[in-house]
Amino acid sequence: xxxxxxxxxxxxxxxxxxxxxxxxxxxxxxxxxxxxxxxxxxxxxxxxxxxxxxxxxxxxxxxxxxxxxxxxxxxxxxxxxxxxxxxxxxxxxxxxxxxxxxxxxxxxxxxxxxxxxxxxxxxxxxxxxxxxxxxxxxxxxxxxxxxxxxxxxxxxxxxxxxxxxxxxxxxxxxxxxxxxxxxxxxxxxxxxxxxxxxxxxxxxxxxxxxxxxxxxxxxxxxxxxxxxxxxxxxxxxxxxxxxxxxxxxxxxxxxxxxxxxxxxxxxxxxxxxxxxxxxxxxxxxxxxxxxxxxxxxxxxxxxxxx
Amino acid sequence: xxxxxxxxxxxxxxxxxxxxxxxxxxxxxxxxxxxxxxxxxxxxxxxxxxxxxxxxxxxxxxxxxxxxxxxxxxxxxxxxxxxxxxxxxxxxxxxxxxxxxxxxxxxxxxxxxxxxxxxxxxxxxxxxxxxxxxxxxxxxxxxxxxxxxxxxxxxxxxxxxxxxxxxxxxxxxxxxxxxxxxxxxxxxxxxxxxxxxxxxxxxxxxxxxxxxxxxxxxxxxxxxxxxxxxxxxxxxxxxxxxxxxxxxxxxxxxxxxxxxxxxxxxxxxxxxxxxxxxxxxxxxxxxxxxxxxxxxxxxxxxxxxxxxxxxxxxxxxxxxxxxxxxxxxxxxxxxxxxx
Amino acid sequence: xxxxxxxxxxxxxxxxxxxxxxxxxxxxxxxxxxxxxxxxxxxxxxxxxxxxxxxxxxxxxxxxxxxxxxxxxxxxxxxxxxxxxxxxxxxxxxxxxxxxxxxxxxxxxxxxxxxxxxxxxxxxxxxxxxxxxxxxxxxxxxxxxxxxxxxxxxxxxxxxxxxxxxxxxxxxxxxxxxxxxxxxxxxxxxxxxxxxxxxxxxxxxxxxxxxxxxxxxxxxxxxxxxxxxxxxxx
Ligand SMILES: Nc1ncnc2c1ncn2[C@@H]1O[C@H](COP(=O)(O)OP(=O)(O)O)[C@@H](O)[C@H]1O
Ligand SMILES: [Mg+2]
Numbered sequence: 001x002x003x004x005x006x007x008x009x010x011x012x013x014x015x016x017x018x019x020x021x022x023x024x025x026x027x028x029x030x031x032x033x034x035x036x037x038x039x040x041x042x043x044x045x046x047x048x049x050x051x052x053x054x055x056x057x058x059x060x061x062x063x064x065x066x067x068x069x070x071x072x073x074x075x076x077x078x079x080x081x082x083x084x085x086x087x088x089x090x091x092x093x094x095x096x097x098x099x100x101x102x103x104x105x106x107x108x109x110x111x112x113x114x115x116x117x118x119x120x121x122x123x124x125x126x127x128x129x130x131x132x133x134x135x136x137x138x139x140x141x142x143x144x145x146x147x148x149x150x151x152x153x154x155x156x157x158x159x160x161x162x163x164x165x166x167x168x169x170x171x172x173x174x175x176x177x178x179x180x181x182x183x184x185x186x187x188x189x190x191x192x193x194x195x196x197x198x199x200x201x202x203x204x205x206x207x208x209x210x211x212x213x214x215x216x217x218x219x220x221x222x223x224x225x226x227x228x229x230x231x232x233x234x235x236x237x238x239x240x241x242x243x244x245x246x247x248x249x250x251x252x253x254x255x256x257x258x259x260x261x262x263x264x265x266x267x268x269x270x271x272x273x274x275x276x277x278x279x280x281x282x283x284x285x286x287x288x289x290x291x292x293x294x295x296x297x298x299x300x301x302x303x304x305x306x
Numbered sequence: 307x308x309x310x311x312x313x314x315x316x317x318x319x320x321x322x323x324x325x326x327x328x329x330x331x332x333x334x335x336x337x338x339x340x341x342x343x344x345x346x347x348x349x350x351x352x353x354x355x356x357x358x359x360x361x362x363x364x365x366x367x368x369x370x371x372x373x374x375x376x377x378x379x380x381x382x383x384x385x386x387x388x389x390x391x392x393x394x395x396x397x398x399x400x401x402x403x404x405x406x407x408x409x410x411x412x413x414x415x416x417x418x419x420x421x422x423x424x425x426x427x428x429x430x431x432x433x434x435x436x437x438x439x440x441x442x443x444x445x446x447x448x449x450x451x452x453x454x455x456x457x458x459x460x461x462x463x464x465x466x467x468x469x470x471x472x473x474x475x476x477x478x479x480x481x482x483x484x485x486x487x488x489x490x491x492x493x494x495x496x497x498x499x500x501x502x503x504x505x506x507x508x509x510x511x512x513x514x515x516x517x518x519x520x521x522x523x524x525x526x527x528x529x530x531x532x533x534x535x536x537x538x539x540x541x542x543x544x545x546x547x548x549x550x551x552x553x554x555x556x557x558x559x560x561x562x563x564x565x566x567x568x569x570x571x572x573x574x575x576x577x578x579x580x581x582x583x584x585x586x587x588x589x590x591x592x593x594x595x596x597x598x599x600x601x602x603x604x605x606x607x608x609x610x611x612x613x614x615x616x617x618x619x620x621x622x623x624x625x626x627x628x629x630x631x632x633x634x635x636x637x638x639x640x641x642x643x644x645x
Numbered sequence: 646x647x648x649x650x651x652x653x654x655x656x657x658x659x660x661x662x663x664x665x666x667x668x669x670x671x672x673x674x675x676x677x678x679x680x681x682x683x684x685x686x687x688x689x690x691x692x693x694x695x696x697x698x699x700x701x702x703x704x705x706x707x708x709x710x711x712x713x714x715x716x717x718x719x720x721x722x723x724x725x726x727x728x729x730x731x732x733x734x735x736x737x738x739x740x741x742x743x744x745x746x747x748x749x750x751x752x753x754x755x756x757x758x759x760x761x762x763x764x765x766x767x768x769x770x771x772x773x774x775x776x777x778x779x780x781x782x783x784x785x786x787x788x789x790x791x792x793x794x795x796x797x798x799x800x801x802x803x804x805x806x807x808x809x810x811x812x813x814x815x816x817x818x819x820x821x822x823x824x825x826x827x828x829x830x831x832x833x834x835x836x837x838x839x840x841x842x843x844x845x846x847x848x849x850x851x852x853x854x855x856x857x858x859x860x861x862x863x864x865x866x867x868x869x870x871x872x873x874x875x876x877x878x879x
Contacts, residue, residue, distance in 0.1 A: 038410040040346070040417075101624055108631060111409060114344055115573060116627050122566050123620035130613035182749070185738065189746045192735040199695065199729065200792070201721035201750035243421055246414045281429045288418035295403040295411060 003276050008152045010272045016160050016229055018268025019167035023222030024241055025248035025260035026174065027215030033191030033255035034211045035106070037113040041121035042219055042245060044128075047238030049090040049220020050227045051128050054137055056082035056089075072158040074144045075228070083224050090220035091213035098212050103205070121238070129235040136232035163225045170221055171261060174214070178257070183210055191255060243284060244271070247291035253301025262302060266290070307468040315471070318478045320595060321588075325485035326546050328587035330564075331571045332492050332580060333539030339578035339637075340500055341532040342512035343405075344413040348568050350420030351393045351537045353427060353559040355544020358392040359385035360440045360554060361433075372431035372438060382446035386545040393541030396423075397534045405529045412533075420565070427556040439555025443548050446484065451477050485546055489584070492539055496580050508532055509578075563616065567594065570623045576633030585634060594619065647706070648673045648831050649694070649725070649800055654703035656693045663689045665855045666703065671800060671848075676822070676832045678863060680839040680876055681852035687835040688730050690852065691802050694833075695727045696720050708799070722750050724799035728806065730835070733789035736778035740769050743777055743788050747795030755795060762791040765821055783814040787821075794825065801825070803834035807841075819845060839877050843867050851876055 028042045039045075060078040061067075068076040097120060105112045146155040178184040190197040190207045198204050226241075227233040248267045252259025267287050274286040294301065330348060337343040345351075361376030363385035380388075400419050404411040427434045434440070455476045459465070465473070499505050507528050510518040519525045548554050567590065575586020597618055601611035626633065649671040657663040663686045671677045679687050692698045694705055696717040704713045712720055721727075726747075735743050744762060748755035763770040766787040772780060777788050786806060793801050806822065807815040815838055823845055826832050836842035843849045846863035851872060859872055866872050 038413065040413070101628070104628055111342065111344065112627060112631065114410065114413060115569065116624060118346060118566065118569065119620045119623040119627070122616050123624075126613035126616040126620070130610055130617065133607070134609050182745075185742050185745060186749060189735045189738055189742070192737050193732055195697070196729065196733060196735065197746070198717055199697070199721070199727050200746050201718045201796070202746065203718060243414075243418055246417075250411070250414070279429065282425055285418075285422045285425055288422055291418065292403050292415065295407065295415075299407055299411075 005153060006276065007273075008154050010275065011269065012154055012156055012160070014269030014272035015265070016163055016268070017271060018265035019164050020222045020226045020229065020264075021241070021244045021248050021268050022261045022264025023167055023170060023218045023225070024245035025252070025264045026171070026257045027217075027219040027222075028245050029249045029252070029255060029257050029260035030187070030191075030211050030215040032249065033257070034187065034194065034208060035102070035110075035113070037110040037117070038246070040114065040117040040242070041124060042216075043240070043242035044121045044124040044238035045090060045094060045216045046219045046223035046226070046241050046245075047128060047233070047235060048093065048124050048223070049086050049216075050223035050233045050237065051132065051137070051235075052089050052220065053079075053082045053086035053224045053227065054132075054139060054233065056085045057139060073162055074140050074142055074157075074159050079139060079228075083221070086224060087217040087220045091217040094212045094216035095209050098209065103208075125235055125238055132235065134235060136234050138232050139227055140231070159228055163229055166221070166225060170218060174218065174257065177214070183207070187211055187214075240284065243291075244268075244287040247287035247294075249301075250291050250299075251294050251301055253303040256301070256303050259301055259303035307466070308471065311468045311472045315475045315478070318475060318482050320591070322478065322482050322485055322550060324588045324591040325482065325489050326543050326550070327568060327571060327591055328489050328584045329485075329492060329543040329546065330540055330568045331575070331583035331587045332489070332496055333536040333543065334568055334572050335536075335577065335580060335583040336496060336532055336539065337536035339572065339583065340505065340508045340512065341529055342409060343529060343533055343536070344409045345416045345533070345536070346413050346565055346569070347416030347418075347420030347423075348540055349559050349564040350416070350423040351396070351540035352544040352547070352564055353423055353554075354392050354396060355389035355541030356548035356554050356558075357427065357434060357440065357544075358541070359389040359545035360443045360548040362388045363549070364440055364443045367435070368441075370438075371435050373435040373440075374432050376433070376440075379444075382444075382549060385549070386542050389541040389545035390538035391541075393537040393544075394534045397537035398530065401530045401533045405526055405533065424556070424559065427559070434556065437556050439553055439558070440548075441553050443552045443554070445477070445481065445549050445552065447480070448477055451480055481550060488542065488546070492542075493580050493584065500580070504528075504531075563612075566616070567591075567619070570619055570626075572633075573623065573631075574626055574633055576635035576637060578637035579633070579635045582633050582635035582637075589634070590619070593622070646673045647671075648675075648708060649833065650706040651690070651694060652704050652706065654690070654693055654700045654705070656689060656698050656700040656703075658689075658698070662701070663855050664693065664700075667852065667855065667857055668703075669850050669857070669860075671831050671833050673799075674826070674829060674831055675847045676826050676834070676845060676863075678839075678842045678846035678849045679833070679835045679852055680837075680843070680849060680866075681858070682876065685852045686855045687852055688804050689855075691727065691729075691804050691833075691835060694802060695725060718750065721796065721798075724796070725802065726793035726796055726798035726800075727802040728789045728793045728804060730804035730808065733804075734777045734785050734792070737776060739774055739776055740780070740788055741773045743792050744769075744795050747792035751796055758795050758797060762794050765794070765824060766791050783810055783817070786810065786814075786818060790818075790821070790825075794830075798830060800831040800833060803832065805835050805837055807836065807838050815841065840867065843877075 024042065024046050028039060031039050057078055060082060065078045067078060070076050101116055102113060105116055144157045144159055146157045148155055178188055186202050186207050187210060190204055194204055244267050248263035249260050251266055252263030270290055271283050271286050274283060334348060337345050362378050362380045363382060364377050366377030367373045400415050404415045428436060455473060459470060459473060507523050511525055511528055515525055571586040571590040572583050574590055576582025597615040601614055606614060647670055651669050653666045653668055654664050655662060655666055667690055681687055693700050696715060704711055707723060707725060735746060744759050745755050748758060768784055769787055769791055772784060777785060790806060807818050819841055822832060843863040843866050849861060849863045849866040850857060851859035859866060
């Protein structure tokens, strides 16, 4: 096939993976904005979300809940419920980790937090691996037939349309939350200047908990959507996501959730489009190269940021 | 007696591995302990060191190999120097874009380079032989030493079994001596340098980059030196590793566990303290090997066992950070003026 | 009636002590001004009063209660609001959102109070939908002060409110401070434009190297020959 004729299809793939990367990157950016530290466990939080969804799914199936597929999607109500439960559970676990670990280390400064986060990353990944082993796990085993879109020569599965819509909805919800609610505004204020937020009488510890909750729930959603797209999840998935989500955050401007969205899309698209020119094996490196180039020419990112 | 020699032989093996880890920890100590540089791509440097030295000193490609270059059969020392140089160059290239920025950027850049290195090891089979790996990497002076040992054992067939077993392990003792010698040398240089004006600038940068910069120090340049030197030391450790195990492939360098373990070693021992780095390496490697026994006892499968050990080490790291952030030894108090 | 009293405060950053036993008092409805050379510890005093720094010794009495051990948030709720010397606004929030954040702890509808703030700073009303990052220095200062007024505090701590502003704006800010004071709010401010500030203050303190040096009515300090020579630039 000629390069050009592959283009529309790759754009579609790029948007799908961009949606997933964005959800991870937005959460990372939110926690960075307020806590001023890079959460190296964020990729593994995505994997945690994906595996929690699997756990809930197995549980619901075990309880005898019928699959009743939402045609044309490949899954039914149990998956949807598991999705929501997993988002909530991931948020809960992240807040718990913050309470017992990060909150106590905050006084000692951001670099200690970095080390602690690396520890958490390994901890989470290996908990997952301990429970499920290294083999891929499946939400749904059936193969879904892609729809052909005439003229453009694009093939897209209904599940993939679902992924894009869900990601878009989550971004819209986040936007409304940040712009319209008191807690959302307090989060943006704390990201601007946490000392001043405290001076205003804002309970910044609560803001931090909300930030963890929302950021990691979005990460979980990203992880689950990736599981739906790839059809399987592995414990190493979080590690594979780490570079793309960091690249997205840096590209968009550190600490800016809107930048992270944009950055995620750029990384997703360029990863897919790169396969026109270089071996697919190096797709993961593309994010890194874009990131380094960005750091060289404009370290503050496209949208400014901190 | 034989049992005792068996343990002793194991301890030699243990000490060689721990010693190589200790060299890595010393490298990280220069970067993180002295200067506050956050490198989480240690495994990448380690791998580059191992491959460079293996390609320089190893045999030419065999008929079954994919790789088409390497195998210059150069002396061991040249291999180590090459390993150090390759890592130094990579560190330099990473440092250029990120060392002027906040420490997080270096972290993510080192992570990225480690990932790129992993992809290259896996995919560029003309250079790395991919998953088939590099075989028959020579251990330094092994042929003559082993030859002498065998000759000796042949001429003294009546020695008791335990003594034979002890003597036949002689080469490992020699290798251990090489490792410890190198470790000692790096320790000595690193202690000397941290007490020098150069070392004081590094620590000043770690404490407060802005102040250090304001007093006219070229912060970027000093950080770069620290990053490059630390990486070169890691490369040397990689070289030792390759020549010890004789076979490396793309899967040898699980990018993370190595990196993680070394961080835990340095933090447990005491960042900023070379003795701590060495002590931490031996202790944590001991814990690591010890947990192996426990998981073996629990009869867990390989992967699960490894996971359980990492979980345990992960919890240990967090507990150290919470309860004793200065590590076992803490940073040595030095009589020093800032500038 | 004494509103705020700091008694023999010792406080610093980490190991270094900056204030070595500073005392001061603000009565209800007063304007009190603290002057002194750079690095004297004026900002440090403000932070200690708000509870951003914990004194190693001394106490802070507000409205008759000892508040030394209260968290900043609780002090804010009791009616002490603070405008830091720098970084005193949320740049990526709009003017209106900045004001809303000022009223974060209040249960009442912040819009009522916002109208009153717009009354004091009409400029802000016109720019209310704009991000504060885009505003001029004078407007930012108004946002900062306006934000602190949102809780209708009993006292407002202003750290160098006129710093870096053009003379015309300095006068405007001081006018507004007097206006705010007339509506019943006590004011404790640190100022580098010391003459102007003392001119409108009921009382003034001169702080030097972490210790009280002079204390008198604003007018008396202006007329004090030594203060004039050393701290008011001749
Ligand atoms: N965050 C800080 N950490 C350490 N020292 C500080 C900090 N802020 C101020 N200082 C020091 O405290 C002293 C008093 O500062 P400050 O209260 O800001 O003085 P002023 O407001 O009177 O100019 C100065 O020597 C300053 O260097
Ligand atoms: Mg000041």
